[in-house]
Amino acid sequence: MIHIVGIGPGSPELMTGAGALLIQKADVIVGSKRQLGEIPQDNPAERKLLPTQLSELEAFLLERIGHDIVLLASGDPLIYGIGNWALQKFPPEQLQIVPGISSIQYLCSRCGIAMNDLYMTSSHGKQPDFDFLLAHPKVAMVTDSKLGPAEIAQEILRRKLHKTLVIGENLSYPDERLHRLKPEQVAARYDMNVVVILDEG
Numbered sequence: 001m002i003h004i005v006g007i008g009p010g011s012p013e014l015m016t017g018a019g020a021l022l023i024q025k026a027d028v029i030v031g032s033k034r035q036l037g038e039i040p041q042d043n044p045a046e047r048k049l050l051p052t053q054l055s056e057l058e059a060f061l062l063e064r065i066g067h068d069i070v071l072l073a074s075g076d077p078l079i080y081g082i083g084n085w086a087l088q089k090f091p092p093e094q095l096q097i098v099p100g101i102s103s104i105q106y107l108c109s110r111c112g113i114a115m116n117d118l119y120m121t122s123s124h125g126k127q128p129d130f131d132f133l134l135a136h137p138k139v140a141m142v143t144d145s146k147l148g149p150a151e152i153a154q155e156i157l158r159r160k161l162h163k164t165l166v167i168g169e170n171l172s173y174p175d176e177r178l179h180r181l182k183p184e185q186v187a188a189r190y191d192m193n194v195v196v197i198l199d200e201g
């Protein structure tokens, strides 16, 4: 069985009890270097660094399908995470998805932003349709190094819209930083971040 465990935004305290139990009982744990680094040293499971190629990951998982495999996913596995890939590759009887606290949920909680009617999206590997996105009063975006707060701010300024950007960097880590800015105040670079774009003058 493949258990895809959402580990939350990063701090081990934010993982669910169900996820922690599956990690304790796992035969194999797959994750990034940082994620595997958070697994207690005395956990006897085989550890596998997440391959860069998903085809390699698929082959690895298929080889061990009779074992309890935990695949660690940041945040929630089904919010722009590895869970979406796994749903397409493995039948339901081989797959268990364990939800986690998304970085989007965490940022909204930290900044007191109601999530009702929030439109969630990602800039990973794609050029978002900003005319569509900025027509929404409340948008949350997980970003990558190519398209982040500065590029979003430029798109808002180009359209002369009145928006506020809430930016959360390194969420739940000791160096977490939160910003609430007008587009013209947004800096060129931020660490790993989530952005919420709000209709506020």
Ligand SMILES: C[S@@+](CC[C@H](N)C(=O)[O-])C[C@H]1O[C@@H](n2cnc3c(N)ncnc32)[C@H](O)[C@@H]1O
Pocket: 009, 010, 073, 074, 075, 076, 077, 078, 079, 080, 081, 082, 101, 102, 103, 104, 124, 141, 142, 143, 144, 168, 169, 170, 171, 172, 173, 192, 193, 194
């Ligand atoms: C592939 S997406 C995965 C999103 C994840 N499934 C979730 O629900 O949070 C990775 C992106 O999530 C955001 N992210 C994840 N953890 C974060 C954190 N601790 N602080 C800030 N952003 C984070 C960043 O935008 C990062 O580039």
